[in-house]
Amino acid sequence: MTTQPTDVPAIQLRGVSKSFRTPDGQEVGVQPTDLEVAAGEIHGIIGFSGAGKSTLLRLANLLERPDAGQVIVHGDDLTAMPPATLRAARQRIGMIFQHFNLLHNRTVADNVAFPLRIAGASPERIRERVDTCLAFVGLAEKAGAYPAQLSGGQKQRVAIARALAPEPHVLLADEPTSALDPRTTQSLLEVLADVNRRLGVTILLVSHEMGVIRRLCHRVSVMEGGHIVERLRIDQGRIPPGSQLAQWLKDYGDGTGDAPEEEVDPTASLQREASHA
Template sequence: MIVLEQVSKRYRSRDNQSWFTAVEPTSLTIRQGEIFGLMGYSGAGKSTLLRLINLLERPDEGRVTVGNQDLTALSPADLRRARQNIGMVFQQFNLLSNRTVEQNVAFPLEVAGWDKQKIRERVAECLEIVRLSDRSQHYPAQLSGGQKQRVGIARALAPSPHVILADEPTSALDPATTRSVLACLEDINKQFNVTIVIVTHEMSVIRRLCDRTALLHEGKLLEVVEVKNNQIHALSEIGRELIRED
C-alpha cells in the first residue's frame, strides 16, 4: 500500500547557516491492511517521516508511492485528489471550534464536493462507527479529549480512505481514554481493512495495536520489527532500550 524509496528531509537551521537532517535516506514498505508503527525517542524523525507519506512535507530526495500512485510525480491538483484517499489524525485534534461535531466530520467531504445528502449519510455512518452519534450537535469545547480524538478519527474516515496516518494520537490522553481510542482505530482497521500508520513514543501503544513497527533514531531507520503476541525482539541496541523502557 505504501512504498518509500530512499526518502530524506533536511531543514535549514534558525540562523540559516547550516542544515539539520530530520530524515536520512529511508526505504520502507507498508502492506495493505496492516497497522504499522513509527517508534523512537523525541527527535527521531517519526512525525516528519509520517508527513512525507502524504507529502505534507515534500521529500528532498526519493519517491513516495501510495496505492501504486507515485505521489511525488503528481501535479498539485492531482495530489489534492490523491490525498482524499489518505486520512490524517493529529495529536492536538485540529478540530474547527466554531463547527459542531457533525460539521467537523463533514468538512473534508464538503471540500471534495460531495452531494449534501451523501454527506449527511456518510457523517452519520462515521459518527456511529466512533460511537459519537449522540454528540453530533456538540461543539469541540463541550467534548472530552478522547471524544475530540474520536471526532478526528471520524473526520479522517469520512472520505473512505485507503490509508489513515495518525500522529501521536494518544499522547495527550489518560490511559483509559488511550485504550478507547486505540480500540476505535483497531475496529476501523479490522472492519474496513484500512492501512494505519501511527507515530508514537509509547511502546505500550505499539504492543497493543501494531503488526510491525519501524524503530527510528536521530533520523535513521534502525530496523523494522514484527509484533507478535505483544512481544517485540529488536536487534539494535537502541531498539532494545526502547523496549526495556516500556
C-alpha cells in the first residue's frame, strides 16, 4: 500500500536521554543513546524490566520527551516541531501497546476509524480504510462488536488495524504479545510479519520475550541499565553465538515457556512453529 524511500533511515534517535526517579529514589530511564532503524526492517529492543527499553520506544514518537538529543522520523526532527506539526507527524506513526488500549465504549469499526476521524478524513475514506484494515487482520466480521466481546488476541488485532488505518510508515510496538498466550502470540507475530512484508511498514518492537525477537526481528538492540549494550543481526532466527543475547538465551530460555535449549538451532524452532500453525 505504501512505499517510502529506503535510503533515509525510518527512525533515528541521536544522543537521546531521559531520566526518571522511581519513588524509592532509583535513577532509571535511558542514558545518552543512538539508534538507527532502516526503512523496511523489523527492529527489536530486548532487555530485562527496568532496562529502559519501553522508554526508548516511547521516545520515538515523543510520548516521552527526551531530556537531550534528537528524534528523527523519516528525516523530520520531531523534537523541533511545534505541537500541531508534531500531532500531524504522529498520525503517520502507528503504535500498539501491551494492554491494547482500545476505546471500550466504541465498536471495533469505530476504534479503527478513530485515528482517521482525528485526522479529519472523509467518511468514504474512513469506510474504505476500516474495511481494508479489518480484513487485513482477519476481523472483518467483528466490525460491529465491542472490545469487551473479543479475546486478547483479537483485541490486539483490532489495535493493529487501528494503527494501520492512517497508512503509517512506521509502527511502534510496546510489548505487543506480553499479555497473550504462546499460541496467540504466534499468530499475532504472523500478522506483524505481514504488516512488514506486504505493507512495507518499518516496525520497532520492544519485548522481553526472546522467542518474539527471534521469530520476528531482522535486527535487535540489547538494552541494560539504560544503555544499548549490543546490536545484532538476526538471521533466520539465529542469535549470533558468543553474544550476550545468546548467553541470556542459554541461561533463561526464550521466554515462551519452552525449556532452555542447549544449542541455538533455528531448524528446531521452525519445526516447533510449524506444529503451532
